[in-house]
Amino acid sequence: MGKQMTEMLKGTLEGIVLAFLTGNPAYGYEITTWLRSQGFTDIAEGTVYALLVRIEKNGLVDVEKRPSEKGPPRKVYSLNSDGEKYLEEFWTTWGFLAERLESLRTEGK
Amino acid sequence: MGKQMTEMLKGTLEGIVLAFLTGNPAYGYEITTWLRSQGFTDIAEGTVYALLVRIEKNGLVDVEKRPSEKGPPRKVYSLNSDGEKYLEEFWTTWGFLAERLESLRTEGK
DNA sequence: ACCGGTACATAGTAGCGCTGAGTAGTGACG
């Protein structure tokens, strides 16, 4: 993946995953393949799992273990109320940044 | 500054500064105060100087030393052709990310 | 002589994504 994209994902990937999880519980492997289908083709598996561990530790998601038809049991993540709050803040932060950058791109400066 | 903003700035701050430099040579202190005026109130001076050292080392900017009326001489940075190329890539990367996030925010998923 | 504003610099820290490897369960194919 481009170095620029790698750096830009820092801080945003978490929001992307939380947004995906909104009303849509999912497990790691599923999230990884979804991300790839969204154009983030080079997201490393390890990155997603590490992120999930982090947001679980930070109490933004609830976890439920479910047996899988194929392979080892799945850990299904769902956004909880703290996660929703956090996601809201994320959108606020993102909105500010996106607005600043958009005006930089169009106005020139 | 919020932790979210700190992480989100990784990868984007560089683009913001390069965009500011487009047709608008500036020195470190000036860039810092401009950033703060743009709402990035808590940008640390050290962050900007470190970034400038980096983009200079990467050959994205030309540097010229000019005496200042006040204080030590200024190091004035201006975007060169490599920097312009890099900035274009930045906008492409940013555009992709912004589009993905925008559709996540509105469509829900 | 002192203070506040201007201007630059750097060593150390922390967070996040990537690399690369490993562990394990399932089903299909020869």
Place this chain on the structure above:
DNA sequence: CGTCACTACTCAGCGCTACTATGTACCGGT
């Protein structure tokens, strides 16, 4: 039955970037 492919998760170590904290130095006003 062995091996391959897919599913699913885990972990150690690395690189990059922003922050913290501190220091240097020049100038004008009081």
